[in-house]
Amino acid sequence: MIIDCLALAKELNAFNVRAVKELKQRGIAPKLCEILATSDAGVLSYAETKKRQAAELGVLYESFIFDYDASLDTVLEKIRQLNQDKSAHGIVIGLPVFAHLDSDILLNEIAQYKDIDGLGSKNTSALFTNQEQSAIAPATPAAALYILESLSAVSGKKVCILGRGRTVGRPLLEMLINRNATVTVCHSKTAVIDIEMAIAQSDIVMTAIGIAGTVKSEWFKAGQIVIDCGISFINGKTSGDVNSAELSDLGAFVTPVPKGAGAVTNAMIFANLIKAVDLQ
């Protein structure tokens, strides 16, 4: 079965719309600020999506665009200004930034409760110490868990994560452990036979590789839940890590790409913004 992620995104956005209305009744006009110091077409297109979605939800959106010759200090100074600006409730950075800018330094400069992508060290270390309630969790792992928890309890389940990146695999790992899952992490240095075995023995598989075709459909079985957070582009077509049609035919419950975890992530960014307003 293909999991209807658009319905879940709609549900989450309905919550967002209600919450934004309530904030406005309290005199707060939630605003998301985005730092764009990049020429990456994917990042710029994604920023447009956020801008459009913000408008749909009644959220203010402003982007701050930096040229290639902008120094680290210039970008840091803008982040510091936004940290101080009470009308700016959230700050995100379009990643990857230009190669001469250090994304870790930029991310760690964002005030913890304005760090809507949850990638700064204060928020990631809150995952590490199981203090998610008082932190902002990265949107993609949070969206992946939102999808998963709409289908199944997580505590005590065996989960296999494919990928160990800092935006999805790593935080997802911590968040799953916090939810009492037993987790196996596989990655590019894991032998194929070991990946196959880890998948075979898992109730739930969550992928965050970003390369289509490396995960074989025959490794899966009926009844498994598969949340695909990978996105890659092949011949102009958007693809996930797994072949969702084949997995669905096998009897697995699987998210599609596109219109899958990404759609829920887009909604989760604004849910994070609303949480951020409450934490501020």
Add this chain to the structure above:
Amino acid sequence: MIIDCLALAKELNAFNVRAVKELKQRGIAPKLCEILATSDAGVLSYAETKKRQAAELGVLYESFIFDYDASLDTVLEKIRQLNQDKSAHGIVIGLPVFAHLDSDILLNEIAQYKDIDGLGSKNTSALFTNQEQSAIAPATPAAALYILESLSAVSGKKVCILGRGRTVGRPLLEMLINRNATVTVCHSKTAVIDIEMAIAQSDIVMTAIGIAGTVKSEWFKAGQIVIDCGISFINGKTSGDVNSAELSDLGAFVTPVPKGAGAVTNAMIFANLIKAVDLQ
């Protein structure tokens, strides 16, 4: 085979002695400061061990003792003073502290490069982003890896961690992923049959539970490497998580408790102090 951890601790301390001599030749007298805001007998006894070991290595050691009525602010103020004090190269906190003090707030107040236990958010998030070289890693996981790497390569190996605590299990997990291991994390909410299966399929098992008797010897097999970071006290006797004699008889390579990972950890604390001086 029982792994000779005392020999490894001796090797590491020989390095420490040489490094301390070199620092002194450069006019630096390395000093470890310990915050003791606790009445826990184990913590106080461990502090005495550090003091004695410091003396053996030629390292200065000073403890700062707080009564039960000391406020969080009082302890924080002392940490801030030590952060500023150039003669204080390392700060550790005897954990657990009195219940009314928040250990996370205390740990996060320590300057990153004076945080010898590596438990503050800046150091833990450096593990998370695979930037260990420029951070201080927690001593027990670092010691466990020191033992492991003396016996085997880690990249591509299947490792099972038992335990998800913030001082051992969690950071160890991140450090193993950074070393390209494929890792499964089991904990108190993992079904016994799943723990048994995870151990059976692993090349390496690392335990950090702290309760003797929950891990059965029959789950292990010949050739596995077992690093036991658990310590518990039964009838006045110090015990690990596994029965090292039985595992050794089975043909596994196993660290004993006592005189195991703890001995290497004691040496690693001072290796961390020396690294900290370099980073400062």
